[in-house]
Amino acid sequence: AQTVTQSQPEMSVQEAETVTLSCTYDTSESDYYLFWYKQPPSRQMILVIRQEAYKQQNATENRFSVNFQKAAKSFSLKISDSQLGDAAMYFCALRTGTASKLTFGTGTRLQVTL
């Protein structure tokens, strides 16, 4: 069985600043994928960034980057130059190998202030 833990129910960041959202996971599989999803108030869940466990290099998508620490089973999301549109619920998720199931954390609500 796999688990995903997000220990920060809420976070706040000022516009243009940087924020890091934490995620830890547990799995006995060696082949797995990690994801960060964003769910804005409109509720459509969209994929922000993906990391393959076999890749040592941290994934980056524009202002979004991850810090993937495989030994520590940690997968944090860093948002640089935060914008008002970044305000949303952020979910960390894990999928093992070619399995269909995504295991989600409980989410972190990010507020962006002026």
Next chain:
Amino acid sequence: ETGVTQTPRHLVMGMTNKKSLKCEQHLGHNAMYWYKQSAKKPLELMFVYNFKEQTENNSVPSRFSPECPNSSHLFLHLHTLQPEDSALYLCASSHLLGTARNEQFFGPGTRLTVL
């Protein structure tokens, strides 16, 4: 329409009603999913369909009945629900199961309230 669409967006029903949720994907995917999202809980996978065949049922009560007539459409038929079934129901789709990068794309969800 693009992506994954869901109707209705909001639904209020009594415990004795029968209603259906509809999901449609326009992405050419082969797999479709139903998730339940309750407050302060992780998303719960309910059902998975691959090429119209159900491949997972995560111990979902029989008052939820899925139907997948083709790879583009997915329904969730509801009957004699309980108030604790009130939640956001999300549909998702992805490419062929069993491939490494079958990223899931989500619909906007149906907010269900059971009175």
